[in-house]
Amino acid sequence: MLFTAALSVLALAGCSAAPTSSGTGGTSAPAQPSSAQPSAAQLRELLAARADAVLAGSAAGVAATEAPGAATAVGGAATSLPWAQWSYLEPVVLGSRDGLVAVRATLGFRLDGDAAATSEHVQLTVRDDGGRWRVVSERTDGAGAAVWELGDVDWAGGDGVSVVSVGGAGSARTLLAAAEQAQRAVTRWWPSSSTGQPVVVVVPGSDELAGGLGRTPASLDGLGAVTVTGPAIDGHAASRVWLARDVVRGLDPGELQVLLRHELLHAASGSPGRAGVPLWLSEGVAEQAGWQAVRVGPQVWARDLLAAVRRDGAPAGLPADADFSGAGLRAAYAGAHLAAEVLDEGSGRGAARDVLRRVLDGEDLDSALRSVSGAGVERLVERWRERAGSLAAGAAGTIEP
Numbered sequence: 001m002l003f004t005a006a007l008s009v010l011a012l013a014g015c016s017a018a019p020t021s022s023g024t025g026g027t028s029a030p031a032q033p034s035s036a037q038p039s040a041a042q043l044r045e046l047l048a049a050r051a052d053a054v055l056a057g058s059a060a061g062v063a064a065t066e067a068p069g070a071a072t073a074v075g076g077a078a079t080s081l082p083w084a085q086w087s088y089l090e091p092v093v094l095g096s097r098d099g100l101v102a103v104r105a106t107l108g109f110r111l112d113g114d115a116a117a118t119s120e121h122v123q124l125t126v127r128d129d130g131g132r133w134r135v136v137s138e139r140t141d142g143a144g145a146a147v148w149e150l151g152d153v154d155w156a157g158g159d160g161v162s163v164v165s166v167g168g169a170g171s172a173r174t175l176l177a178a179a180e181q182a183q184r185a186v187t188r189w190w191p192s193s194s195t196g197q198p199v200v201v202v203v204p205g206s207d208e209l210a211g212g213l214g215r216t217p218a219s220l221d222g223l224g225a226v227t228v229t230g231p232a233i234d235g236h237a238a239s240r241v242w243l244a245r246d247v248v249r250g251l252d253p254g255e256l257q258v259l260l261r262h263e264l265l266h267a268a269s270g271s272p273g274r275a276g277v278p279l280w281l282s283e284g285v286a287e288q289a290g291w292q293a294v295r296v297g298p299q300v301w302a303r304d305l306l307a308a309v310r311r312d313g314a315p316a317g318l319p320a321d322a323d324f325s326g327a328g329l330r331a332a333y334a335g336a337h338l339a340a341e342v343l344d345e346g347s348g349r350g351a352a353r354d355v356l357r358r359v360l361d362g363e364d365l366d367s368a369l370r371s372v373s374g375a376g377v378e379r380l381v382e383r384w385r386e387r388a389g390s391l392a393a394g395a396a397g398t399i400e401p
Contacts (some may be wrong), residue, residue: 115196161222262290
C-alpha cells in the first residue's frame, strides 16, 4: 500500500516540478542529489523550518523551503490564517524515483481559539536542490480537502467566534458581526462548551462544501451548512461550521441568524457524529436555538411536517436518522423541533437541552427522558403524535414562539 501511495505522489509531483528554473526558495541551476533519500535529520530540519514559517505567517519563509515550481497551498492560503500550532510529525520516506522522494507525515494544526489540535496525514515530495532538500509538492490525505487547499482565504476574528472565507476577499469581516451575534445567543442558551471558539468556514458553493467535507454534492442536497466536530482530546475538540456562500447570500438577516444559531449550537454541544445521540434530539435542540432568533410559532417552523400530517396522518414515530436527508428532510427537522418543544412544554423550558446533555454524557436515551420528564420514549412519541395532529388540524395549542 505504501509503495502504491509513493508512486501516486511521485506521479503527481512529476507533472508540476520545474527543476531548471530559478525563483524564490530555490537555486538557479539543477544539481545532482548528494544522496538518493534525505536522512531523518534532514527531513526533520526541512519540515521544522516549514512549520516555523507557517506559524510566523511568512509566505516567503515557506517558499524558502520549496523547490522552484513547487505545487503547494501552504505558502499562500495557510500563512494567511492565525495558527497556534502547525507541526509535521513522524515523517516517513515512502519511496523515490527520478530524484523525487515521496514522504508521508502527520500534520498537527490548531487555529487560535481551538480547544484542541486536529491532525491529518500529508503526502509530500521532496528533492535535493543543490545540496539542500526542498519540498516539491504537499497535499493533505484526509477524506476532504483542508480549508487552505480550497483557495485563497480571508480571516476575521471576533468575540467568541472567527470566520474563514474561501475565495471571497474581504467577506469574512462582512459575516463576522452576524456570527458574533449568533454566538452570544448560543452561549446564553448552552453556557458550557468543550469545543473552544468555533470557526465559521464560508466556501463559494456546494461543490466546495462537498470538497471540504469529503462528501458528494448529492449527499448535501438541501443542506447549506454542516457542523463538524473533531475527535476529543482530553475532553476537548475543535469545531467547524461550514457554510455555502451561495446559500448565505439568499438569506435575510433573520434567516441567517436561524442558520448560524442552529449550527453554532451543534458546535457548542459537540453533538455532531456522537454515537448514541439520535439526530431528532440533537437537531431538535439546535432548531430550538435557531428559531429563537425570529420568534415565530409552529405554524411557520413546522409547516412541512404539518403538511405531511394533513396529507398522510401523523408519523408512527420520531424522525429516524435516515430521514434527515432526501425529500423528507424539512419535515424531519420540523418533527425534531416539535419533539424538543413537546419535552419543554411538559417539563419546563430547557428540558430538551437537559436530555441532550445527559445523552451526550453517556446516559441511555430512555433513562435520560425519564430523569427529566418522568416518562420514556414511548410516552414522548404519543404526546408528539398528538401534538402534530392537533397543530395540523389548526389548533393553536400552547407552544410559545
